[in-house]
Amino acid sequence: MLIFPAIDMKDGECVRLRRGDYATAQKVAENALQAAQSFEADGAKWLHMVDLNGAKDAHPVNASLVFQVAQNTGLKVEIGGGIRRMDTIEYYLNSGIARVILGSAALNNPDFTTEAIRTYGDKIVIGIDARDGFVAAEGWLETSSVDYIAFAKQMEQLGAQTIIFTDISRDGMLSGPNLEMLDKLNRAVSCNIVASGGIRNAKDITALRKLGLYGAICGKSLYSGTLKLADAVAAAGGQNEA
Incomplete structure (x- = not known):
């Protein structure tokens, strides 16, 4: 199972x-x-990066920081936040970014999402962020009436290969991932599922691995010290570069 340390950017700073x-x-x-x-x-x-300003403003804001990381490390970088146009996807991928994440755009613009997946294949990741089981968008400021499982199946039909799932109620709380929702999602679709939100320690990583998930995103736990990256990698079964 892959471990994705996370960097969220707001106003040029690294935040949680x-x-x-x-x-x-x-x-x-x-x-x-x-x-x-x-x-x-x-x-x-791998590294998971989110442009929080971009998510609210619907266009890249902190792209220069993303490129700085990609150009000065050997990490494979995936980026989400404010990606609404094909030229933005091209901009990122042509500048050394490994994958881009579509969240709000995937929910609100299925035609764009279809074109993105058809053009770029597995370089497109779908981010599903749920509040009480319903998909949220626009920097999590809005919650739709779309069930997260139904939406995942829709994305699978469009050809999506990887889904990042976040239970918003767990995000940044160090309260443990929502194993029940993740297991249900992993069983419902054939896509690679990446868990995000709530991970506290190596035991959580072990539990996610037992579900057969593709990966796990760790943010608050790494910065607060409740989880060491080396321990997360070990609990995941060693880091590969899938």
């Missing part, structure tokens, strides 16, 4: 939120590059 609330933003590292280099030194192969 609680349950997606922008008002709770707390600086957790001096800068994105320094954090990324530390993760790489501890055994990471």
Whole structure:
């Protein structure tokens, strides 16, 4: 199982939120590059980055930080937040980013999502962020009436190969991942499922691995010290570069 350390960017700084609330933003590292280099030194192969300003403004805001990380580390970088256009996807992928994540756009613009998947295949990841089982969008500021399982099946039909699932109520809370929702999702679709939100320690990683998931995103736990990246990688069965 892959481990994805996370870097969330807001106003040029490396921050973490609680349950997606922008008002709770707390600086957790001096800068994105320094954090990324530390993760790489501890055994990471992949890095999950989110442009929080971009998610709200519907266009890239912190792209320069993303490129700085990609160009100055050996990490494979995936980026989400504010990706609504084909030229934005091309902009990222042509600049050394490994994968882009579609969240709000996947929910609100299935034609765009279809075109993106058809054009870029497995370089497109679908982010499904759920509040009480319903898909949220626009930086988690809006919640739809779309069930997360139904939406995942729709994305699978479009050809999506990887889905990142976040239970918003667990995000940044160190309360443990929602194993029940993740297991249900993993059984419902053939896509690779990446768990996000709530991971606290190596026991959580072990539990996710037992579900047969593709990967796990770790953010708050790494910055707060409840989980060491090396321990996460070990609990995941060793880091590969899938």
